[in-house]
Amino acid sequence: MASKKRFSYKAKLFSVVNVFFWILVFVFVSIQYSREREYKVELLDTRLQVYNNILLNEYAETGQLTNDAVNRLIPNKNIRVTLLDTKGNVLFESHNSSKIANHLNRPEIKNAIEHGHGYTIRRLSQVKDHEFFYSASARGNAIVRTALPYNVELSAVLSSDMAYIWIVLGATLIVNIILYFAISRISLGVKALHDIANRARNGKIEDFNTDELSDDELGDAARSIFAIYKELQDRTAERDRSMQEALFEEKEKMRIKHQLTSNINHELKTPVQSIRGCFETLLDNELPKETERHLMESGYQSAMRLSNLLEDVTLITRITDAKATLPICPVNVKDVIDGICEEVAQYKPENRMRIHVDVADNVAVEGNRQLIDAIFRNLINNAIAYSGGRDIYISAIEENSGYYKFDFYDNGSGIEAKHLDKIFERFYRIDTGRSRKSGGTGLGLSIVRNAVMFHSGEITARNHKYAGLEFLFTLKKTQNRIQ
Template structure:
């Protein structure tokens, strides 16, 4: 039977180096391409949003949209300008002779503008003109202004990443691969010689040819191994077993620790990277316009606030896990906490505000932690305001006995898919990760709610309402 062909140590090491090196380079290239494309799209959107803002100002001053679009002289050829009312009807479009009758509220850029004030989409096909456009929309209290430029070859090339970066990375990686080949070949040759001497020593052969090893640190070590092999064999084996056991225990500890901290580390990277990017931009561009500098500082402050919320939530949930006895218990009136939720909701911006409907006909008092009980209502209300897409929040006392009370908190939003419901209370679990991070969510709010309810001897469940939205049902023991 033919012996199994095995790659030499040199080739194995070199292949491993190649896989690691090219994987690392590919990851950097893909990340840079995506980041550069997103940056260019944001910059183009900023130009178009400036046009949107000027047109809104012109409309407020009584200028007709046709007059504005005719007089506008800017850097974009074939600029398309569309005026849409908040019901989705097109009121003006400079690229069409006949206005379309279709409702435009389902357009992605329009939905985003109604939700966030502005929105854009890189490439979408127009049913009216049968062309692809880069759309940018802005909404105020009365209407939506949308500008668009044709997604032509020049535009796609402008949004594309610079290929010079790719060729530079490929060239550098090739040079590093060649250097790695020679380095691993030398190391592989030394390992091969050591392997041969080890085989001869294991067979008990007399070894007197040590000149083949190089006169360096590896050669000295190899000669000592050969000379002491027989005497130290049993001691080394016992030492290796003890070392393997200790290493396994240490790795198990590290694995458990990583499992606990990996999600936290991952959540910290995004705001830190964003802050670093804004600060580096400010330092690299001291002549930057005052408005843009202020915008970058405000965005950095938002990320700092996100970090503060994340650390506060991590601190809260850690205390509940490891030092729950430190939470002070006292009589807490739930009606007062609900009034705080209502007051807080009224102070929010209009697009983040929900109408709160309270059905709490009697005074309910619970002996527990005021901060944790407040976090239950606050986090559930914040979750509904940020992600439900609804306009109403309902808080109702479903049951009240001498031992416990049951409370329902629901919204009339879009709800979530059934497959996500069992995971909503898991730490750092997000239904829509991109939108959650954009809105500043830490992913710990519902986990804090679950632990806070459990701290007060209760349980919590969630379901999709038949009329739309989510309904949280939780029970609190009055004297736990």
């Protein structure tokens, strides 16, 4: 089935306006033509009435009309002259001597009797068998009628001036041309709207050039629609991007939870089996006091490791899944470090390291005190457990309007470069046997990284240029004074 032909907005608008304009022109020309013809008819009637009055004067003076008088008074020999009384009887006919019928019912005679004068255009003469233009004038008991043959010459005289009509038509064509270009200009805005809609449907609106739009209301409307569509497009893209990021984040959380659950199950087996083995041995056997104490100490260490693991799992879960439950307040970093140092001083000599702190008393960050404590505590415990060094150095090395930058390193042996990118992963161990023997949970450095990120900071690890492992991290400054 053939598709229905569609006309553009410009074609429709031009057609409607053009038809309306031509109708107005036609009506105007018709009225003007009719008025001009009436004017010429009245002008001719006026001229003939002049002759009628001259002849009426002649009749009033002489009491009669003759052909000699008519020829003398009227220079145009084609004009017929008829003299009648008020009853319509013909008293004289210049071009006919035979008896003529009563003229009382003739239109021009009736009008002359009623109004003093009258005329008739193109009525067929019963005497001459020609069409004439009749003009009659009445005075007293006499009526004079003059008649001019309606021939080609008279028709041309009474017709309208064609030059005027041609001028009007020419002016109309010029106006049409101007109208076409004006409508073309107006339709640019509509065309732009149509173009925007098509480009939006085809997803190619980025190629649209708004500089080509007209500087009018339609152009402004097109620009507004373009801006609204672009904004909606950007919002949609941003929404899709956010949804993709949220979906990826949710999948990543599920993956991490699954991995965490799997790792926790694996990590729980060792202390649980150790505790179970110790108690089974104690219950099933009579053992010396020293052996019983050794088994109880071993079970206690496994229980402590299990407790530490559960605490670390709880903390890292709160950081990742329950951030809103962690209160935020100004935290004095020096106080936190000093508190940890006092606890480390109580460790056994083989588990102690010298801690050198270069942090001013007024260094305060905006954060959660438990997490700030976890950052420094886990870094210190990690150095004590694995570095093999004797000294730890903590300093605030840089400050700007928003953050403090901290440097933490030890003078131990450091680690191989291949492990630097992985030590923040959960349950990642460089030396599995040594880590478990030291009582580590495998979550310490992962807690450190997540706690730093919770405070909108960043952390990196590297081997110190002299010795040991070095951590550089930032924490957000507080804008409030600590009470």
